[in-house]
Structure formats: structure tokens, C-alpha cells
Amino acid sequence: MSEHTTDETETDRLASDDAAAIRVEGLGKRFETGEGVETVFSDLDLEIDPGSFVVLIGKSGSGKSTLLDVISGVLEPSEGSVTFVPGDADIEGNGREEVEIGHVFQSPRLLPWDTAVENIEFVHEDDPDYTDDLAREYLDLVGLSEHYEKFPGQLSGGQRQRVGIARALSIDPEVLLLDEPFSNLDEITADSLRRELLSVWRELGKTVLFVTHDITEAVQLADRILMLGDGEIYADLEVDLPRPRDVDSGAFVRFRGRAVERFHSIDGGEDGR
Amino acid sequence: MSTATGLRRLLVENRQVVFLEALATAAALWWLASAGFGLTDTLSSPPLVAAAVAELLASGEWVPHFSATGRRIAYGFAISTVLGTAFGLLMGLYGFWEKVFQDYITVGLAFPSVFIALFAAMAFGVGDTAPTVTAGIAPFPFVAQNVYQGVNNVDTGLLEMARSFEVSRIRTLGRVVFRSVLPEWFAGVRYGFAGAWKLVTLAEAIAAEQGVGFMIQTELTRLSMTGVLAWTVLFGAVIAVFEYLVLRRIEERVFDWREQSAVAW
Numbered sequence A: 001m002s003e004h005t006t007d008e009t010e011t012d013r014l015a016s017d018d019a020a021a022i023r024v025e026g027l028g029k030r031f032e033t034g035e036g037v038e039t040v041f042s043d044l045d046l047e048i049d050p051g052s053f054v055v056l057i058g059k060s061g062s063g064k065s066t067l068l069d070v071i072s073g074v075l076e077p078s079e080g081s082v083t084f085v086p087g088d089a090d091i092e093g094n095g096r097e098e099v100e101i102g103h104v105f106q107s108p109r110l111l112p113w114d115t116a117v118e119n120i121e122f123v124h125e126d127d128p129d130y131t132d133d134l135a136r137e138y139l140d141l142v143g144l145s146e147h148y149e150k151f152p153g154q155l156s157g158g159q160r161q162r163v164g165i166a167r168a169l170s171i172d173p174e175v176l177l178l179d180e181p182f183s184n185l186d187e188i189t190a191d192s193l194r195r196e197l198l199s200v201w202r203e204l205g206k207t208v209l210f211v212t213h214d215i216t217e218a219v220q221l222a223d224r225i226l227m228l229g230d231g232e233i234y235a236d237l238e239v240d241l242p243r244p245r246d247v248d249s250g251a252f253v254r255f256r257g258r259a260v261e262r263f264h265s266i267d268g269g270e271d272g273r
Numbered sequence B: 001m002s003t004a005t006g007l008r009r010l011l012v013e014n015r016q017v018v019f020l021e022a023l024a025t026a027a028a029l030w031w032l033a034s035a036g037f038g039l040t041d042t043l044s045s046p047p048l049v050a051a052a053v054a055e056l057l058a059s060g061e062w063v064p065h066f067s068a069t070g071r072r073i074a075y076g077f078a079i080s081t082v083l084g085t086a087f088g089l090l091m092g093l094y095g096f097w098e099k100v101f102q103d104y105i106t107v108g109l110a111f112p113s114v115f116i117a118l119f120a121a122m123a124f125g126v127g128d129t130a131p132t133v134t135a136g137i138a139p140f141p142f143v144a145q146n147v148y149q150g151v152n153n154v155d156t157g158l159l160e161m162a163r164s165f166e167v168s169r170i171r172t173l174g175r176v177v178f179r180s181v182l183p184e185w186f187a188g189v190r191y192g193f194a195g196a197w198k199l200v201t202l203a204e205a206i207a208a209e210q211g212v213g214f215m216i217q218t219e220l221t222r223l224s225m226t227g228v229l230a231w232t233v234l235f236g237a238v239i240a241v242f243e244y245l246v247l248r249r250i251e252e253r254v255f256d257w258r259e260q261s262a263v264a265w
Helices: A008-014 A064-072 A116-122 A132-141 A157-170 A187-204 A215-221 A250-263 B003-013 B015-036 B046-059 B062-093 B095-110 B113-124 B129-137 B140-152 B156-164 B169-207 B212-221 B225-254 B256-264
Strands: A020-033 A036-048 A053-058 A079-086 A101-104 A175-179 A207-212 A224-229 A232-238
Touching (some): A020 A207, A036 A224, A064 A101, A064 B156, A157 A175, A207 A215, A232 A250, B015 B046, B046 B225, B062 B212, B113 B129
Parallel strands (some): A053 A207
Antiparallel strands (some): A020 A036
16 A cells, blocks of 8 residues: 555556546635534645546545535535646646536436436537437446336336436546445445446546445545545545455455554544445 | 126226216215105206206207306416416525515415405406406415425435536426426316316306306206206316316326336336
8 A cells, every 4th residue: 555656557548538637726615504614624635637546435424425516516615626637638727617527426316207318318408419329328338228218216226326327427527426326235236336337437537536435345446545534635545456356355455454444543433344 | 807706896996987886876866865755846856957968968058158167267277377386486496485475375275265256256347357367366376385395395416416417407497396396286286277167167156147157156046956957067077077088198198207117116
């Protein structure tokens, strides 16, 4: 385990022209509550390489999802900025408006009255090139070839989450944000989807920021693990294990053990499997 | 399945058959009461009413009256639907308008519709306007309240999803908010429609020279129970046909996804 020395070879191989770096500078988010102002995080600096797979891990209430919402533009930052830099350019970063961000949520957030294809069509408002064939192509990619015209209520939890992933990928995003997407699924389905996500990532080379509170999942997926706690990134670990990763291998178990130790170094606690 | 079991199921479980059985039983009891107790003058009887209905249909007398009533219902229903939907959306989407209108809507829900019919009759006199305005105003608080409740129940996760994918407000309103509100909106609109049937005929009885309500009132002044019941039966038949052939079909089509989802699990 090394402290943030990016594996250039791996990242460069995966980075496509469509991937963007994420640059977070002096970012802060506060909420006004009935009892005063609650600061979720402040003065956060972060640089994520294009095409890399970064996992953000933290305990419940550490602000992981809030950070993702600020990056995706769902929430406005209280201070600081988030910019996106194309993978092949050495320029000032673009604002949220200039990039496509695909967001996969903890619950798939599908329109229950629309079919799988229509759910994908919904996010292609100003895309003159969109046809339903594009939606079908991405549904094929996540293994839902038989379910184009099914409503979310006709799909299993895992299938619904696949539609959510297909929807996010279909806009050809420079950045893919995933907020604990497998936490509501049984372990067999979740493991299958993790493998598919990695396969899709390797094929499309998007920049991925993945939130979880599961350390095993983090080590299984990530190039780099960021640990968020007490409003700051308190650990930044490069995962230099070869892929595909066997969770039962000695190297994996040792890495995971050190990650768990580091995870709890901030204040102990029960989260982090 | 034996013939006896099949017949039993048909007679007990088929909705249309049970409806016809109930109708036949009510008609038989009515006939028994009027003939058996010598109350034909008070209760009329099914054969007399059926003959009167047949005469109305054959003479074509029903056409101008049902046209007038139908026109007033259509206009009143359109007014209550547009007003109710607009007020409900405003209240649901903007806290300011919720504060402005909520108390009035609450009072409107409890306000007796007959007062509105009387006020409209006094304000607009005899003619088309009073029944139409009554049917437009009286049910609209129900539509508004339902739409308001529906907007409050919209899944915020879907709104966040739309914002995250930079979907425009107008598309979000149409594809997320309105679709979410549709069950409540439909329930409110159906209530509004049922209210429109009742209120138009009530207002016609007070302030019109044509229409089903006017004819029922006319038969009442002639003390003709058969005439009153003939118009009432005809009116009820039209409502039933509209309910089963139009509203149910629309509802089935609009909420097809719920039916299919329910079947899947």
C-alpha cells in the first residue's frame, strides 16, 4: 500500500478521450438546521485523474453522499469549486455545465411509469442523436437485452440497478458517480454487478468516483481509496493489487487488513466491513 | 371444473353478472312493493317506468335535454379541472401560494354545493350559465386538494435524479411531477366529474329551461312519479355507460404500468 502515487501505466491505459479529471478546490458544504449551522466538510482539496476508479469511503454521516451531490451539481457548494478537466488537455477546468456526469444512486431512482428504454430516454432531453437503439445498446451492455420494455416494478432489485447504470452510461459521461449502488442488494447480485461495473469501466474508460462504506468492496474496485471523516480526507491510498482481484487471496486480505486499520484510525467505530 | 362450479362462479364472481343480478333484484322488490301494497301512484312500477323511458327514447324528446346537460357538464368539468389542477400545482410547488389558498380550499371542501347553485342562480338567472358555473366551481376544491397532496408526495429522489442529469424544469414537471400526481389528480377529477353530474342537474332544477334537471323538476310539479323516475333511470344509465366505457378505459390505459408491475411480483 502506498500513499497516493498513481500508477501511471494503468490509468493512462484506461483513460479515454471522454474521461475528465475532477478538481476540487477549497470545497465546503454547510447546512442550516434548526439548531444552527452544520458543517459537513470544509476546505476540501482533491484531484482525481481521468479514467481512474476512485472509491470514497467513510462512516455513516461522514458526508460522502453530500460530496457526491455537490460534485454532480445536485447541491450547491457553500464555498470552493469543482471543475472538470478533459483527459487530453492541460487547460483550466470546465464548470458543471460543460461536462456530462452520469449519476448512479443507492436506490435506482427510476420512473416507475416508464419502461427501461423510456427511463434512459428521459435523460436525453437535448440529444438530437438519441434513438431508442442507443438505450437498447446500453441495456445490452448491462445484460438486460430481454427487458427493454419492462417497467421497473417488473424487474428485480439488481436489474433495476442495472437500468440505473445503463442510464448513467448512456449519456456518454466524462465522469461516473456511484453512490453506494449495491448496498441494497444481496451479496451474490452485488458481486455480479461489481464485476460487470469493472468490465464496463475497463471497456469505456470513464472516470469513476464510487462511494461506499464497505472496505472489501472498496479494495475490490479501486485504483485509489479516499477516506472521508471529520470533514476532511484523512487517508489517500493507492491500491496496487493486480486485477482481477481475488478477495480470498493473501495479498487482498493483507491489504484489506491495513485499510481497515487505517479506516478506524480516525476515531474507531463500527462502520467499515 | 364441473358445470355447476362454473355456473356458480359466473353468478357469484363475475362483476357484470352480479351487477345485473342486483339490478334485477331491486326491480323485482320495487315491483312487488308497488303492486303488492297498491302503491303504484306513490312508487310507480318498473313496467310503467320502462314504458315511459321507451317513449322518451322513441320520441327523441330526451335529445335536446341531454345535450344541454352534457354541454353544461363538459364546460363545468373543464373549468373545475383546469382551476383545480392550477391551484393544486401552485400550492404544491410554491409555499407562498399554499399559505394564500390552503384555508380557502379547506372551507371550499366543506361548503354545501347547494348554496353555490343558489348563488349562481341568483347571480346569473335562468339559462346555461348558472348550472355551468355551479359545476365548475363546486368540485374544484376537491381537485385542487388532491393535486396539492399529490405534489407533496412526489418522490424527491426522482427530482434529484432529474437535476443531476440536468433535465429541464419543464420536462421534470411533465415526466416526474405530473406523472407522480396523476393518481391523485385522476381521483380528484373523477370526484369533480361525479360532482358535475349532480350539480348541473341540481342547478337546472333551479335555474334552467332545458336539461335533465329541468325535466325532473317539471315532472315533479306534475306530480308524475313515473316521469321523474323515467328521466332519473335514463340519466343513471348514461352515467353508468360513461363510467364503464370512458372513464374506466382511460384509467386502465393511464395506469397500465401499475397493473403490469403488480402482476410481475
